[in-house]
């Protein structure tokens with residue numbers, strides 16, 4: 001096995017006496033989309049927070065490739081290639097949709113003010129940013145302030161910005177939550193397009209079974225903070241414990 005792109009080792013966090021994530025050990029490879037499932041309160045978002053650095057573990061470690069990143073800040077982890085879509089907190093509401101993406105491209109390329117004064121560099125960055133907006137079907141609203149977009153378009157913009165960062169690890173926590181049935185497919189298409197790049201590792205917390213079926217290469221199941229199942233979608237979904245703790249909870253999503 002090659003070195004995993006991301007690994008957590010005995011990752012644990014306690015809030016008072018409550019163990020929200022309990023010695024979770026798992027590893028992820030490039031080219032793999034893993035869906036993390038489990039009932040409400042299972043620890044999925046908390047595990048995400050430990051990986052992206054919003055929380056520090058009580059015990060255990062996080063590795064990106066060979067590097068122990070457990071002590072790193074969220075921004076250091078983002079620079080190192082761990083990209084997480086945050087529900088709209090990364091947007092600059094007063095800037096235009098295009099400006100939001102352009103800033104990400106500029107920051108990624110490390111372009112300073114002097115280089116920016118060259119018209120060719122500016123055009124190039126703008127073109128790249130527009131490309132991301134086109135994939136997210138937001139080119140028509142490129143000049144609107146981000147705050148003026150409806151919720152679903154803001155979520156698409158956030159995914160476009162994450163793609164513009166070009167991380168190695170993509171983390172999505174219920175990316176289509178609160179979106180209409182018309183809007184959700186754009187997000188799913190964007191994730192499916194990222195998945196085609198075999199260099200990327202994708203982690204997706206998702207309750208909706210149709211999304212899980214469409215995208216998952218692998219499913220891991222958390223329950224009471226513990227990793228209770230890990231494997232191919234068909235195998236994991238057939239496990240009695242998963243049917244009991246997951247399918248029962250998400251039965252309305254099966255309709």
Ligand SMILES: Nc1ncnc2c1ncn2[C@@H]1O[C@H](COP(=O)(O)OP(=O)(O)OP(=O)(O)O)[C@@H](O)[C@H]1O
Nearest residue numbers: 015018019020038039040041042043044045046047
């Ligand atoms: N900062 C915190 N302080 C205390 N308890 C917390 C904190 N964050 C999470 N928890 C608790 O940890 C447990 C796991 O929560 P978490 O949000 O990770 O679950 P989840 O699997 O993401 O659930 P959902 O599907 O509802 O989003 C819950 O019991 C929650 O109340």
